[in-house]
Amino acid sequence: MVFSKDNLIGFLLALSSSAFIGASFIIKKKGLRKAAAASGVRAGVGGYSYLMEPLWWLGMITMITGEVANFVAYAFAPAVLVTPLGALSIIISAVLAHCILKEKLHQLGVLGCVMCIAGSVIIVIHAPQERSITSVQEIWTMATQPAFLLYVGSVIVLVFILIFYFAPQCGHSNVMVFTGICSLMGSLSVNVLNY
Numbered sequence: 001m002v003f004s005k006d007n008l009i010g011f012l013l014a015l016s017s018s019a020f021i022g023a024s025f026i027i028k029k030k031g032l033r034k035a036a037a038a039s040g041v042r043a044g045v046g047g048y049s050y051l052m053e054p055l056w057w058l059g060m061i062t063m064i065t066g067e068v069a070n071f072v073a074y075a076f077a078p079a080v081l082v083t084p085l086g087a088l089s090i091i092i093s094a095v096l097a098h099c100i101l102k103e104k105l106h107q108l109g110v111l112g113c114v115m116c117i118a119g120s121v122i123i124v125i126h127a128p129q130e131r132s133i134t135s136v137q138e139i140w141t142m143a144t145q146p147a148f149l150l151y152v153g154s155v156i157v158l159v160f161i162l163i164f165y166f167a168p169q170c171g172h173s174n175v176m177v178f179t180g181i182c183s184l185m186g187s188l189s190v191n192v193l194n195y
Contacts, residue, residue, distance in 0.1 A: 010077020011124070013069045014085035020066030022092025024059045026100055031056030079191075084123040087116040148191075155188045 003011060031053045032043055041047030050056045066089070073082045091113045098105040105113075133139055142148065162181045171177040 006076045007078075007081060010073045010075070010082055011085070013073035013076065014082045015088070017066045017070035017073060018085055018088035019092055020062050020069060021086075022089040023096060024063035024066060025093045026059075026096040027062055028056055028059030029097075029101060031059055081124060084120040087120055091116055151191070152188065155184050159184050 032050050034055055035050035035053040036042045036047065038053075039047055039049035041049065043050050070082070070086065094105055094109055094113055097103040159181055162177055162184075166174075166177045167181075
């Protein structure tokens with residue numbers, strides 16, 4: 001795939017976004033550990049000493065920088081190019097956790113990282129060219145297509161079922177409920193940004 005100048009800028013912004021976001025998790029965790037060691041109270045049990053820790057704030061600033069870069073990347077490149085590159089932040093975080101925090105990266109973690117890289121590369125290589133939209137009427141025509149309306153309706157119904165039925169019953173013990181809500185809403189926002 002040959003990148004246009006805008007696509008290349010968006011691609012580079014998305015890559016830098018992944019680097020900033022992946023590194024921010026490590027920086028924040030180091031800040032949390034440092035604050036817990038100093039105060040004796042972990043953030044998970046009600047400690048707030050991390051708010052006075054400069055390293056934790058550096059991690060937050062790093063994450064905000066990454067999110068801003070990701071947001072700006074959507075202005076230059078299509079969502080089909082930017083979105084899969086967000087998965088690279090997981091890989092960066094896993095590698096940095098292994099190297100800096102001395103956490104173990106097991107075989108399944110390595111396999112997951114390889115699959116993220118493979119998926120991102122395949123999607124980026126085969127990303128279609130974004131077609132230009134010339135009028136509001138064209139956006140309205142695309143947004144009122146039956147397939148898109150069915151998709152939006154299905155996502156909204158599934159999100160409401162997850163929020164009002166599954167979250168109260170098993171949301172506190174099963175991370176998949178909130179992951180599902182986040183993923184469905186994320187897919188909806190990416191598709192809406194595509195239009």
